[in-house]
Amino acid sequence: MRVSLDTRDFAKYPFLKESQQFMLQNHESVDTFLRSGPGKVALKYAVERIRRALSPAGHTGEGEDPSLPSDNLGIRLEVSSYALSRILVSCAKDRALIDRLTRFEAERAFGFLEYEEEGKRGYIARQVGFTLEKSALSVSRYVEVTAGMREERWRLVNREIHEGQVILESLEAEELLKEQIRVTLHSQLPLDVPSALCSDLVPYVIRVQEAFQQRMIEDYGEVDESCFPPCMQALVSALSGGMNITHSGRFALTAFLHNIGMDSTQIVELYCRAPDFDVGKTQYQVEHISGRGGAGTEYTAPSCAAMRTLGLCTKADGACGKVNHPLNLYRNRKRGAGAPIQKKKEP
Ligand code: SF4
Incomplete structure:
Protein backbone atom coordinates (compact mmCIF):
# COMPACT_ATOMS: atom_id res chain seq x y z
CA MET A 1 0.00 0.00 0.00
CA ARG A 2 1.29 3.46 -0.92
CA VAL A 3 1.62 5.86 1.99
CA SER A 4 2.20 9.55 1.58
CA LEU A 5 4.53 11.17 4.03
CA ASP A 6 4.55 14.92 4.61
CA THR A 7 7.59 16.96 5.55
CA ARG A 8 6.66 16.94 9.26
CA ASP A 9 6.99 13.15 9.12
CA PHE A 10 10.65 13.63 8.23
CA ALA A 11 11.13 15.50 11.51
CA LYS A 12 9.19 12.85 13.43
CA TYR A 13 10.98 9.89 11.86
CA PRO A 14 14.40 11.18 10.75
CA PHE A 15 15.69 7.62 10.31
CA LEU A 16 13.43 6.95 7.30
CA LYS A 17 15.13 6.85 3.91
CA GLU A 18 12.67 9.54 2.74
CA SER A 19 13.91 11.85 5.53
CA GLN A 20 17.51 11.32 4.47
CA GLN A 21 16.59 11.96 0.81
CA PHE A 22 14.88 15.18 1.86
CA MET A 23 18.16 16.27 3.48
CA LEU A 24 20.20 15.40 0.42
CA GLN A 25 18.21 17.67 -1.90
CA ASN A 26 20.87 20.36 -1.62
CA HIS A 27 23.63 17.95 -2.70
CA GLU A 28 25.99 19.42 -0.09
CA SER A 29 28.84 17.44 1.44
CA VAL A 30 28.82 17.12 5.25
CA ASP A 31 31.90 19.38 5.46
CA THR A 32 30.29 22.14 3.41
CA PHE A 33 27.09 21.88 5.40
CA LEU A 34 28.93 22.08 8.74
CA ARG A 35 30.76 25.22 7.64
CA SER A 36 27.49 26.91 6.65
CA GLY A 37 25.34 28.98 9.05
CA PRO A 38 22.55 26.34 9.20
CA GLY A 39 25.23 23.65 9.71
CA LYS A 40 26.55 25.40 12.83
CA VAL A 41 23.03 25.79 14.19
CA ALA A 42 22.33 22.11 13.42
CA LEU A 43 25.42 21.12 15.43
CA LYS A 44 24.08 23.02 18.45
CA TYR A 45 20.74 21.24 17.98
CA ALA A 46 22.59 17.92 17.80
CA VAL A 47 24.35 18.55 21.14
CA GLU A 48 21.00 19.56 22.60
CA ARG A 49 19.39 16.42 21.22
CA ILE A 50 22.00 14.27 22.98
CA ARG A 51 21.48 16.25 26.21
CA ARG A 52 17.78 15.46 25.98
CA ALA A 53 18.65 11.80 25.44
CA LEU A 54 20.67 11.93 28.67
CA SER A 55 17.99 13.59 30.78
CA PRO A 56 15.76 11.25 32.84
CA ALA A 57 12.66 12.60 31.03
CA GLY A 58 14.37 11.93 27.72
CA HIS A 59 13.84 8.19 28.10
CA THR A 60 10.14 8.40 28.74
CA GLY A 61 9.38 10.98 26.08
CA GLU A 62 8.09 13.33 28.81
CA GLY A 63 10.65 15.91 27.85
CA GLU A 64 9.63 15.90 24.22
CA ASP A 65 8.51 19.19 22.78
CA PRO A 66 5.12 18.45 21.21
CA SER A 67 5.43 21.35 18.75
CA LEU A 68 7.25 20.08 15.71
CA PRO A 69 8.61 22.56 13.19
CA SER A 70 6.39 23.00 10.16
CA ASP A 71 8.64 25.18 8.01
CA ASN A 72 11.26 23.66 5.74
CA LEU A 73 14.23 25.17 7.61
CA GLY A 74 12.99 23.91 10.98
CA ILE A 75 12.46 20.44 9.57
CA ARG A 76 15.89 20.42 7.98
CA LEU A 77 17.42 21.39 11.33
CA GLU A 78 15.51 18.65 13.11
CA VAL A 79 16.56 15.95 10.64
CA SER A 80 20.14 17.16 10.45
CA SER A 81 20.42 17.30 14.25
CA TYR A 82 19.46 13.61 14.23
CA ALA A 83 22.17 12.78 11.70
CA LEU A 84 24.78 14.92 13.47
CA SER A 85 23.98 13.53 16.91
CA ARG A 86 24.80 10.08 15.49
CA ILE A 87 28.08 11.41 14.13
CA LEU A 88 28.97 13.00 17.50
CA VAL A 89 28.33 9.84 19.55
CA SER A 90 30.26 7.83 16.96
CA CYS A 91 33.24 10.16 17.35
CA ALA A 92 32.91 9.90 21.17
CA LYS A 93 33.23 6.10 20.79
CA ASP A 94 31.20 5.46 23.91
CA ARG A 95 28.80 2.53 23.85
CA ALA A 96 26.80 3.80 26.81
CA LEU A 97 26.25 7.11 25.04
CA ILE A 98 25.15 5.32 21.87
CA ASP A 99 22.79 3.25 23.97
CA ARG A 100 21.22 6.33 25.57
CA LEU A 101 20.80 8.07 22.23
CA THR A 102 19.16 5.10 20.50
CA ARG A 103 16.78 4.54 23.43
CA PHE A 104 15.80 8.18 23.28
CA GLU A 105 15.26 8.10 19.50
CA ALA A 106 13.13 4.97 19.77
CA GLU A 107 10.99 6.49 22.55
CA ARG A 108 10.66 9.71 20.62
CA ALA A 109 9.61 8.09 17.34
CA PHE A 110 7.25 5.71 19.13
CA GLY A 111 5.63 8.68 20.89
CA PHE A 112 4.64 10.01 17.46
CA LEU A 113 3.78 6.62 15.98
CA GLU A 114 1.11 6.00 18.59
CA TYR A 115 -0.98 8.75 17.02
CA GLU A 116 -0.57 7.76 13.37
CA GLU A 117 -3.27 6.09 11.32
CA GLU A 118 -2.78 2.38 10.74
CA GLY A 119 -1.46 2.57 7.16
CA LYS A 120 1.33 4.98 8.07
CA ARG A 121 2.17 3.10 11.26
CA GLY A 122 2.49 -0.15 9.33
CA TYR A 123 4.65 1.49 6.70
CA ILE A 124 7.06 3.01 9.23
CA ALA A 125 7.18 -0.26 11.20
CA ARG A 126 8.14 -2.11 8.00
CA GLN A 127 10.93 0.40 7.33
CA VAL A 128 12.61 -0.69 10.58
CA GLY A 129 12.01 -4.37 9.78
CA PHE A 130 8.95 -4.98 11.94
CA THR A 131 6.25 -6.91 10.10
CA LEU A 132 3.50 -8.40 12.15
CA GLU A 133 1.42 -11.21 10.62
CA LYS A 134 -1.96 -11.56 12.35
CA SER A 135 -0.62 -10.43 15.76
CA ALA A 136 2.27 -12.88 15.63
CA LEU A 137 5.99 -12.81 14.88
CA SER A 138 8.08 -15.66 13.52
CA VAL A 139 10.19 -17.32 16.23
CA SER A 140 13.48 -16.21 14.67
CA ARG A 141 12.33 -12.59 14.39
CA TYR A 142 10.95 -12.69 17.92
CA VAL A 143 14.25 -13.96 19.33
CA GLU A 144 16.12 -11.22 17.49
CA VAL A 145 13.90 -8.38 18.73
CA THR A 146 13.69 -9.54 22.35
CA ALA A 147 17.41 -10.31 22.74
CA GLY A 148 17.90 -7.22 24.94
CA MET A 149 14.67 -7.57 26.94
CA ARG A 150 15.24 -9.00 30.41
CA GLU A 151 11.74 -9.60 31.78
CA GLU A 152 10.71 -13.23 32.22
CA ARG A 153 7.54 -12.78 30.16
CA TRP A 154 9.64 -12.26 27.01
CA ARG A 155 11.50 -15.55 27.35
CA LEU A 156 10.55 -17.90 24.56
CA VAL A 157 9.65 -20.67 27.03
CA ASN A 158 6.97 -18.42 28.48
CA ARG A 159 5.33 -17.66 25.10
CA GLU A 160 2.49 -19.23 23.21
CA ILE A 161 3.81 -20.47 19.86
CA HIS A 162 1.60 -21.58 17.00
CA GLU A 163 3.02 -22.99 13.75
CA GLY A 164 6.35 -21.27 14.21
CA GLN A 165 4.76 -17.95 15.15
CA VAL A 166 4.91 -16.29 18.58
CA ILE A 167 1.47 -14.96 19.52
CA LEU A 168 1.41 -11.38 20.82
CA GLU A 169 -1.15 -9.22 22.63
CA SER A 170 -1.59 -5.85 20.95
CA LEU A 171 0.19 -3.97 23.77
CA GLU A 172 3.07 -6.41 23.53
CA ALA A 173 3.28 -5.79 19.78
CA GLU A 174 3.60 -2.07 20.57
CA GLU A 175 6.43 -2.71 23.02
CA LEU A 176 8.21 -4.85 20.46
CA LEU A 177 7.82 -2.24 17.76
CA LYS A 178 9.52 0.33 20.00
CA GLU A 179 12.25 -2.19 20.78
CA GLN A 180 12.68 -2.95 17.07
CA ILE A 181 13.22 0.76 16.34
CA ARG A 182 15.86 0.84 19.09
CA VAL A 183 17.57 -2.33 17.88
CA THR A 184 17.64 -1.10 14.28
CA LEU A 185 19.06 2.31 15.18
CA HIS A 186 21.55 0.74 17.58
CA SER A 187 22.76 -1.72 14.95
CA GLN A 188 23.73 1.21 12.68
CA LEU A 189 26.09 2.74 15.27
CA PRO A 190 28.88 3.65 15.62
CA LEU A 191 29.15 5.16 12.16
CA ASP A 192 32.47 4.96 10.41
CA VAL A 193 33.22 8.69 10.62
CA PRO A 194 36.45 9.89 8.93
CA SER A 195 38.98 10.88 11.60
CA ALA A 196 39.43 14.35 10.02
CA LEU A 197 35.73 15.05 10.54
CA CYS A 198 35.89 13.79 14.15
CA SER A 199 38.86 16.12 14.73
CA ASP A 200 36.83 19.09 13.44
CA LEU A 201 34.02 18.14 15.79
CA VAL A 202 36.19 17.73 18.93
CA PRO A 203 34.72 20.79 20.77
CA TYR A 204 31.19 19.40 20.29
CA VAL A 205 32.24 15.86 21.22
CA ILE A 206 33.79 17.22 24.44
CA ARG A 207 30.52 19.00 25.27
CA VAL A 208 28.65 15.76 24.81
CA GLN A 209 31.14 13.79 26.94
CA GLU A 210 30.99 16.39 29.70
CA ALA A 211 27.20 16.32 29.65
CA PHE A 212 27.31 12.54 29.95
CA GLN A 213 29.76 12.59 32.84
CA GLN A 214 27.62 15.21 34.58
CA ARG A 215 24.57 13.04 34.06
CA MET A 216 26.38 10.06 35.60
CA ILE A 217 27.32 12.14 38.65
CA GLU A 218 23.72 13.35 39.00
CA ASP A 219 22.46 9.79 38.58
CA TYR A 220 24.78 8.30 41.14
S1 SF4 B 1 25.97 -6.81 40.43
FE1 SF4 B 1 25.64 -8.76 41.43
S2 SF4 B 1 24.91 -10.11 39.78
FE2 SF4 B 1 25.84 -8.33 38.80
S3 SF4 B 1 27.97 -8.90 38.45
FE3 SF4 B 1 27.93 -7.88 40.41
S4 SF4 B 1 27.72 -9.50 41.90
FE4 SF4 B 1 27.14 -10.36 39.92
Missing part, protein backbone atom coordinates in the same frame (compact mmCIF):
# COMPACT_ATOMS: atom_id res chain seq x y z
CA GLY A 221 25.42 11.25 43.51
CA GLU A 222 28.37 11.21 45.93
CA VAL A 223 30.45 8.04 45.77
CA ASP A 224 29.31 5.68 48.56
CA GLU A 225 31.40 2.56 48.95
CA SER A 226 28.79 0.91 51.22
CA CYS A 227 26.41 0.75 48.23
CA PHE A 228 28.88 -0.98 45.91
CA PRO A 229 27.59 -4.21 44.38
CA PRO A 230 29.19 -7.37 45.82
CA CYS A 231 31.42 -7.92 42.78
CA MET A 232 32.96 -4.45 43.11
CA GLN A 233 33.20 -4.76 46.89
CA ALA A 234 35.11 -8.00 46.37
CA LEU A 235 37.57 -6.30 44.03
CA VAL A 236 38.09 -3.38 46.45
CA SER A 237 38.56 -5.83 49.35
CA ALA A 238 41.10 -7.78 47.32
CA LEU A 239 43.05 -4.57 46.71
CA SER A 240 42.80 -3.52 50.36
CA GLY A 241 43.98 -6.95 51.44
CA GLY A 242 47.12 -6.45 49.34
CA MET A 243 46.11 -8.96 46.69
CA ASN A 244 46.74 -8.50 43.02
CA ILE A 245 43.63 -8.48 40.86
CA THR A 246 43.43 -9.69 37.29
CA HIS A 247 43.57 -7.38 34.29
CA SER A 248 39.84 -7.82 33.63
CA GLY A 249 39.13 -7.18 37.33
CA ARG A 250 41.07 -3.92 37.15
CA PHE A 251 39.26 -2.93 34.00
CA ALA A 252 35.82 -3.65 35.51
CA LEU A 253 36.57 -1.84 38.76
CA THR A 254 38.17 1.20 37.11
CA ALA A 255 35.35 1.60 34.59
CA PHE A 256 32.78 1.21 37.39
CA LEU A 257 34.48 3.80 39.60
CA HIS A 258 34.80 6.19 36.66
CA ASN A 259 31.14 5.67 35.68
CA ILE A 260 29.89 6.52 39.20
CA GLY A 261 31.82 9.78 39.14
CA MET A 262 35.10 9.04 40.95
CA ASP A 263 37.87 11.17 39.51
CA SER A 264 41.11 9.72 38.19
CA THR A 265 43.19 10.78 41.24
CA GLN A 266 40.81 9.04 43.65
CA ILE A 267 40.88 5.89 41.53
CA VAL A 268 44.68 5.88 41.42
CA GLU A 269 44.73 6.34 45.23
CA LEU A 270 42.60 3.23 45.59
CA TYR A 271 45.10 1.23 43.58
CA CYS A 272 47.89 2.35 45.97
CA ARG A 273 46.71 -0.57 48.12
CA ALA A 274 47.79 -3.11 45.46
CA PRO A 275 51.12 -4.88 46.14
CA ASP A 276 52.40 -4.24 42.59
CA PHE A 277 51.31 -0.58 42.56
CA ASP A 278 53.09 1.48 39.92
CA VAL A 279 51.83 5.06 39.85
CA GLY A 280 52.73 5.80 36.20
CA LYS A 281 51.28 2.58 34.87
CA THR A 282 48.13 2.90 36.96
CA GLN A 283 47.63 6.50 35.90
CA TYR A 284 47.95 5.49 32.26
CA GLN A 285 45.42 2.66 32.63
CA VAL A 286 42.93 4.84 34.47
CA GLU A 287 43.20 7.66 31.92
CA HIS A 288 42.81 5.14 29.11
CA ILE A 289 39.65 3.57 30.55
CA SER A 290 38.11 6.94 31.42
CA GLY A 291 38.60 8.15 27.85
CA ARG A 292 41.22 10.82 28.51
CA GLY A 293 44.07 9.03 26.85
CA GLY A 294 44.75 7.01 23.71
CA ALA A 295 41.87 6.82 21.25
CA GLY A 296 39.54 8.77 23.54
CA THR A 297 37.23 5.80 24.05
CA GLU A 298 35.36 6.01 27.32
CA TYR A 299 34.44 2.60 28.71
CA THR A 300 31.45 1.46 30.67
CA ALA A 301 31.72 -1.18 33.39
CA PRO A 302 30.83 -4.70 32.14
CA SER A 303 27.26 -5.95 32.52
CA CYS A 304 26.43 -8.77 34.96
CA ALA A 305 26.46 -11.25 32.06
CA ALA A 306 29.98 -10.13 31.08
CA MET A 307 31.09 -10.19 34.74
CA ARG A 308 29.87 -13.78 35.02
CA THR A 309 31.82 -14.72 31.88
CA LEU A 310 34.93 -13.10 33.35
CA GLY A 311 34.46 -14.99 36.62
CA LEU A 312 34.04 -11.73 38.51
CA CYS A 313 30.41 -12.04 39.61
CA THR A 314 30.20 -12.99 43.29
CA LYS A 315 26.55 -12.48 44.23
CA ALA A 316 27.92 -12.90 47.71
CA ASP A 317 25.09 -11.27 49.65
CA GLY A 318 22.31 -12.63 47.46
CA ALA A 319 20.89 -9.13 47.16
CA CYS A 320 21.48 -8.58 43.48
CA GLY A 321 17.99 -9.71 42.51
CA LYS A 322 17.22 -9.22 38.87
CA VAL A 323 19.70 -6.47 38.04
CA ASN A 324 21.57 -6.90 34.80
CA HIS A 325 24.30 -4.37 35.48
CA PRO A 326 26.43 -3.58 38.56
CA LEU A 327 25.74 0.13 37.93
CA ASN A 328 21.99 -0.49 38.25
CA LEU A 329 22.46 -2.27 41.58
CA TYR A 330 24.62 0.59 42.85
CA ARG A 331 22.00 3.14 41.77
CA ASN A 332 19.19 1.12 43.36
CA ARG A 333 21.09 0.87 46.60
CA LYS A 334 21.80 4.57 46.62
CA ARG A 335 18.10 5.23 46.19
CA GLY A 336 17.32 2.95 49.10
CA ALA A 337 15.98 0.05 47.05
CA GLY A 338 17.91 -3.23 47.09
CA ALA A 339 19.96 -2.09 50.07
CA PRO A 340 22.72 -4.45 51.10
CA ILE A 341 21.59 -7.03 53.64
CA GLN A 342 22.80 -5.96 57.07
CA LYS A 343 24.79 -8.57 58.91
CA LYS A 344 23.27 -9.55 62.26
CA LYS A 345 25.21 -8.17 65.20
CA GLU A 346 27.04 -10.73 67.30
CA PRO A 347 25.20 -11.30 70.60
